[in-house]
Amino acid sequence: MTDTRAAAAKHSTEQLTVDQLQIAPSRRHREVIIRYTLLVAALVSVLVSTLIVLSLLREAWTFVTEVVWADTWGQQGWFPRRGLYDIPTIIVPTLIVTGIAMVVAAPLGLGAAVYLSEYASQRVRAWLKPALEILAGIPSVVLGFFALTWIAPNLVGRVGRTTFLVLGAVILIGYAGVSALIARNRLKQYREGAADPSARIAAVAAIAMLVLVFAVAAGWTLNVWLDFAPNNAGSLAAAGIGVGILTIPLVASISEDAMAAVPDSLREASAGLGARKISTATAVVLPAAISGIVAAFIVAISRAVGETMVVFMAGGAADASRFTDSPFEGGLTMTAAMASLASGTDNVVGEGLTFQSLYFVGLLLFVITLALNVIAARFVSRVREAY
Amino acid sequence: MTDEAPRLIERPTVATVDDDSALAQSTAAAAPVTQTPDAVFESRDVNVYYGSFRAVRDVTFDVPRNQIMALIGPSGCGKSTVLRCYNRMNDLIKAARVTGSISYRGTDLYHERVDPVEVRRRIGMVFQKPNPFPKSIYDNVAYGPRVAGQKKDLDNIVENSLRKAALWEEVNDRLKDSALSLSGGQQQRLCIARAIAVDPDVLLMDEPCSALDPIATARIEDLMQEIKQDYTIMIVTHNMQQAARVSDTTAFFTADTHSENDTRTGILVEVDTTQKIFSNPSDERTENYVTGRFG
Numbered sequence: 001m002t003d004t005r006a007a008a009a010k011h012s013t014e015q016l017t018v019d020q021l022q023i024a025p026s027r028r029h030r031e032v033i034i035r036y037t038l039l040v041a042a043l044v045s046v047l048v049s050t051l052i053v054l055s056l057l058r059e060a061w062t063f064v065t066e067v068v069w070a071d072t073w074g075q076q077g078w079f080p081r082r083g084l085y086d087i088p089t090i091i092v093p094t095l096i097v098t099g100i101a102m103v104v105a106a107p108l109g110l111g112a113a114v115y116l117s118e119y120a121s122q123r124v125r126a127w128l129k130p131a132l133e134i135l136a137g138i139p140s141v142v143l144g145f146f147a148l149t150w151i152a153p154n155l156v157g158r159v160g161r162t163t164f165l166v167l168g169a170v171i172l173i174g175y176a177g178v179s180a181l182i183a184r185n186r187l188k189q190y191r192e193g194a195a196d197p198s199a200r201i202a203a204v205a206a207i208a209m210l211v212l213v214f215a216v217a218a219g220w221t222l223n224v225w226l227d228f229a230p231n232n233a234g235s236l237a238a239a240g241i242g243v244g245i246l247t248i249p250l251v252a253s254i255s256e257d258a259m260a261a262v263p264d265s266l267r268e269a270s271a272g273l274g275a276r277k278i279s280t281a282t283a284v285v286l287p288a289a290i291s292g293i294v295a296a297f298i299v300a301i302s303r304a305v306g307e308t309m310v311v312f313m314a315g316g317a318a319d320a321s322r323f324t325d326s327p328f329e330g331g332l333t334m335t336a337a338m339a340s341l342a343s344g345t346d347n348v349v350g351e352g353l354t355f356q357s358l359y360f361v362g363l364l365l366f367v368i369t370l371a372l373n374v375i376a377a378r379f380v381s382r383v384r385e386a387y
Numbered sequence: 388m389t390d391e392a393p394r395l396i397e398r399p400t401v402a403t404v405d406d407d408s409a410l411a412q413s414t415a416a417a418a419p420v421t422q423t424p425d426a427v428f429e430s431r432d433v434n435v436y437y438g439s440f441r442a443v444r445d446v447t448f449d450v451p452r453n454q455i456m457a458l459i460g461p462s463g464c465g466k467s468t469v470l471r472c473y474n475r476m477n478d479l480i481k482a483a484r485v486t487g488s489i490s491y492r493g494t495d496l497y498h499e500r501v502d503p504v505e506v507r508r509r510i511g512m513v514f515q516k517p518n519p520f521p522k523s524i525y526d527n528v529a530y531g532p533r534v535a536g537q538k539k540d541l542d543n544i545v546e547n548s549l550r551k552a553a554l555w556e557e558v559n560d561r562l563k564d565s566a567l568s569l570s571g572g573q574q575q576r577l578c579i580a581r582a583i584a585v586d587p588d589v590l591l592m593d594e595p596c597s598a599l600d601p602i603a604t605a606r607i608e609d610l611m612q613e614i615k616q617d618y619t620i621m622i623v624t625h626n627m628q629q630a631a632r633v634s635d636t637t638a639f640f641t642a643d644t645h646s647e648n649d650t651r652t653g654i655l656v657e658v659d660t661t662q663k664i665f666s667n668p669s670d671e672r673t674e675n676y677v678t679g680r681f682g
Binding site for chain 2: 121267270273276283284386
């Protein structure tokens, strides 16, 4: 076969045959092998995920069918060995830690991203970006230790009643401002959507949701303020700040990639119209990069919900199986609940449903992350400015 | 040229020049068309460097008011670089440096107290490739006034700008659609409308038709003729027929090749009325270029 191929001089007036243009059989086999090897590599990860979810579902199903549901709500706390699986005890601290982490990571991460992509010179960028990514490489156990030994006594321990109220008020007012803007748009949609009832329902639902979140957050802030008790040891706030630090590079790096992908022609257009850098960043670059930025937040939230070591060490989990909704007390997040059960000195296997409860909590985590992704995808498809 | 009308865009600036200078004046008070147009820009010995590389050397010429001036020349002769000096777009390129002086209505554009943002609100730009924002048609046109702090009367500004850019009839029923749903020619007219919306004094156009088909090009050329009574226009073009068709004056640039390191520096060969450049240029290099023997 090589004879015929070699014989066909490229520069010739002779007619060609298919044989001369076909792929060499050995080469074809190699292509096939490469193709299937890569397919297997892709399938293995899918297979592993599926197996994990299936095993999760099986054990969680046992828990769901056999647990006494009356013991999963309104109990004093999460006491698996006594058969008390109070779900709010682990959900509320998870929300608190995640919320605090995002309050820390969202502005700092996004600010770093805007600076890196819109303001920094090549020279600054060349060392600042790698430095940020080093922060992402800090083992969470180190951060957990730092949160427990430094953040807890030096930051959280010094937050006074008034400071907390002011901080809470600032965040609430900020949230109210953003919601007011969204609500105004939704009201407009409501008025324009007279012919389309589903648009009206969606508008009302969105506004109701915003108000509800505000009411819950305001009520919670007031409640914590009234029962204010500072704590120098591990607390949910300390863990939340620690997790926030852990997720800053995540937010910064992914957002920055999304912003760097926005074509320079749009920045030039904006500058040519007499926009300052900050206007270009907020009015052109951020909207164009919003899908990447939301993705960054989702990844960060998922990371915060799933983060274990920092909350286990700094969250005051050791003596915190009781329900708490104060960030200044120790609390048990979902991940910490799993970790403390599985790392207990006595074996949890065989103690009633304790083993299965681990899987149930794992499934809850999985569902929360999945829901976040779905919500984010819908949000992005609504506001995205594709370029 | 003294202050006689209120400024259209009332906003504090970080750095303005003296109140009695031309920059602090209303753009609405554009001088009427006169028989002997006064110069809007006077550039003197302008050099542009990218790092240590000199891209443009010793460019000196005046730009007459309310006319269309074409900058022509072979690729790499620095036409676009020169054009981008006039609204300080070169400031966006970190390594770029401009020496010499460009005065705009009597004020040095590169004076240390001149704010490039304020310059760009008076001297608008249309780019080679249509670059509408991925926003609605309306938001594209309203962008400039909005970043300048204007909130009222946007509907009128948008409509007037789109009318001037000969796009209103085509888009008035879908102002909320994405600008990216428009054709290339429509997008470029939208970019012109967007530039007009901030009511500039001068429009810089950097090969605005190079990405467009002949029909879209003809529309933009007509448009330029219509709006030149309100604006001074400088256009960079590769298309000599276009320069001959639309411009009143023409500046011909060419590139000087340095044999030792094979770099090229743009130089200005001659500036004259378009008619003279294309029929009876004074420089042999111009003649060779416009007759198609070179470049």
